[in-house]
Amino acid sequence: NAGVTQTPKFRILKIGQSMTLQCTQDMNHNYMYWYRQDPGMGLKLIYYSVGAGITDKGEVPNGYNVSRSTTEDFPLRLELAAPSQTSVYFCASRSTGPGLAGGPVSYNEQFFGPGTRLTVL
């Protein structure tokens, strides 16, 4: 399995340009996530999806859009790039845990992609 793959690895955009960051996973995971990580900071959740056709906003969704037409793919769209969107973007996926007998469902590990480094000038 390739796991979670992201393209491109690097990209420079001019202010106002648009682009799509691609994310694909081959593990048949239901859940997929997009995070951004600014220099020296933690990860902030942008959008997530619990299955094909279902998406929801995270902590910082403004300026981004997503779609989930298949289980494998979860692209992130930037419509009007701004310098504030300069960041490293990580995609992740996970499956639902088996859970403890009679207890809560475990939160299975999230597998992260290698990231896309985006600079907006």
Next chain:
Amino acid sequence: LAKTTQPISMDSYEGQEVNITCSHNNIATNDYITWYQQFPSQGPRFIIQGYKTKVTNEVASLFIPADRKSSTLSLPRVSLSDTAVYYCPRQGAQKLVFGQGTRLTINP
């Protein structure tokens, strides 16, 4: 509102045992506690997960007291390659919320 709190940074030396503690304010009954590791220029990587008591794998141990209000990630005999950022994300509904993490630096 549930949140996690951990030290911003820690320093240690090769061969030492390192313990990183995370407080889990208002952790929900059904929430698991997970830890992730991130090396520079890479995505985070899952280390360990637990619900209560102690869990051990080939990488680390995780100690969770009975009240589950904190957890301690224990790295035995660290090496330079353990220099990384360690996260104890808060488990929200269907998602993880990552904070700033603990930047661990291992010195020779």
